[in-house]
Amino acid sequence: MKNSAARSTGVLLLNLGGPDSLxxxxxxxxxxxxxxxIIRLGPSFLxxxxxxxxxSLRGKKTEEAYSLIGGKSPIRxxxxxxxxxxxxxxxxxxxxxQESGENGSSxxxxxxxxxxxxxxxxxxxLIEKVIPELYESGIRKLIVLSLYPQYSVATTGSSxxxxxxxxxxxxxxxxxxxxxxxxxxxxxxxxxxxxxGLKVFGQTVSAPADRTSGVHVLFSxxxxxxxxxxxxxxxxxxxxxTINEIIKKIAISWSLSYQSKSGPVQWLxxxxxxxxxxxxxxxxxxxLVVPVxxxxxxxxxxxxxDILYKxxxxxxxxxxxxxxxxxxxxxxxxAMQDIVLKGMKEAGWGE
Numbered sequence: 001m002k003n004s005a006a007r008s009t010g011v012l013l014l015n016l017g018g019p020d021s022l023x024x025x026x027x028x029x030x031x032x033x034x035x036x037x038i039i040r041l042g043p044s045f046l047x048x049x050x051x052x053x054x055x056s057l058r059g060k061k062t063e064e065a066y067s068l069i070g071g072k073s074p075i076r077x078x079x080x081x082x083x084x085x086x087x088x089x090x091x092x093x094x095x096x097x098q099e100s101g102e103n104g105s106s107x108x109x110x111x112x113x114x115x116x117x118x119x120x121x122x123x124x125x126l127i128e129k130v131i132p133e134l135y136e137s138g139i140r141k142l143i144v145l146s147l148y149p150q151y152s153v154a155t156t157g158s159s160x161x162x163x164x165x166x167x168x169x170x171x172x173x174x175x176x177x178x179x180x181x182x183x184x185x186x187x188x189x190x191x192x193x194x195x196x197g198l199k200v201f202g203q204t205v206s207a208p209a210d211r212t213s214g215v216h217v218l219f220s221x222x223x224x225x226x227x228x229x230x231x232x233x234x235x236x237x238x239x240x241x242t243i244n245e246i247i248k249k250i251a252i253s254w255s256l257s258y259q260s261k262s263g264p265v266q267w268l269x270x271x272x273x274x275x276x277x278x279x280x281x282x283x284x285x286x287x288l289v290v291p292v293x294x295x296x297x298x299x300x301x302x303x304x305x306d307i308l309y310k311x312x313x314x315x316x317x318x319x320x321x322x323x324x325x326x327x328x329x330x331x332x333x334x335a336m337q338d339i340v341l342k343g344m345k346e347a348g349w350g351e
Contacts, residue, residue: 009141009349010115010134011090011340012174013083014127014159017120018073018298024123025063029055031122037158039225039265069302076125078296078327079118079147085333087116090340115139121159128166135170142167143343144176145336147295149186150238151179154224175347177339181238185335187245189326190290194250197288197323216253216284218275219243221293222300223258226266236268242292255279256292260300276309280316287313289322295332297325 019028033041033051041050066072091113115137119130134142144163146156160176167174180186194217201215221239229236243256257275261267270278272289279287289309291301305322313320326332 010139014146017123018075026059075298083116089337131166150181152235181242189331193323215286219256219292220272223261223267
């Protein structure tokens with residue numbers, strides 16, 4: 001029997017990534033805008049030159065934004081913390097890894113341990129750097145969990161395409177979890193965040209029949225070019241699917257808007273800033289923002305919502321608060337655990 005200390009099956013969390021210093025802002029933006037699966041900048045041969053121009057023009061303003069939230073994106077630290085928490089609960093749950101015997105048969109390893117790793121699409125640790133390291137450590141199979149609950153070709157799709165491109169070179173087999181927008185534990189985590197957010201306004205929801213009267217919940221999702229949706233991207237339907245599951249459990253007055261658009265193409269609307277103005281005009285003076293497509297804090301929550309939108313709301317005489325991001329909340333880690341375990345069972349890679 002082959003005696004291998006390396007673990008053959010692992011879990012990989014995929015995320016966008018973010019600059020880990022102010023000096024990393026421009027190269028991060030360049031990587032982002034170089035991806036034609038997010039936005040096409042002219043003919044393909046001009047994609048990178050235009051991406052370089054955009055990253056140079058937007059770099060200073062973006063650096064100023066990051067300087068207001070600690071000088072870097074927190075997404076790397078948070079994603080690693082999520083990986084650590086997930087690894088702990090997976091191994092406490094008794095997941096048993098598999099290795100190959102001499103005859104190629106699958107055997108249960110003597111060390112019941114699953115390693116959870118992290119790879120990013122646009123900044124370190126980059127997918128193309130992480131995969132060779134995992135291969136060298138003995139990984140031959142990966143359960144891949146994209147940290148975008150709702151699928152889009154511009155997020156999960158782009159990340160998985162890059163991942164497949166790299167893993168094929170090493171012969172690593174992957175089982176990808178494409179979306180989990182309506183997973184019950186994920187919904188429970190969001191409902192809990194909303195309930196806690198309502199308490200900030202001095203309100204609670206005692207039962208589904210009782211509708212909160214003073215606080216309006218604004219679900220804010222990351223925007224996408226409308227063309228993606230017209231071409232069949234399920235993102236909007238899955239965003240609405242998440243919200244529909246939430247409102248089955250909590251009775252709220254709510255709206256949906258989209259934030260973080262960039263570029264000259266038509267983006268999903270209504271925009272969050274326009275929606276805030278509309279809500280003020282309707283007399284809704286207490287707004288609780290739920291960043292429904294984000295599972296961790298980053299510039300869109302800490303800067304756009306907490307600084308820009310909050311100031312806008314104050315100027316309109318409104319009170320705007322944001323629910324706590326899921327980050328490493330126990331309910332969210334439980335959701336990730338259940339999603340991964342079901343993925344492992346479906347793939348046939350563990351008990």
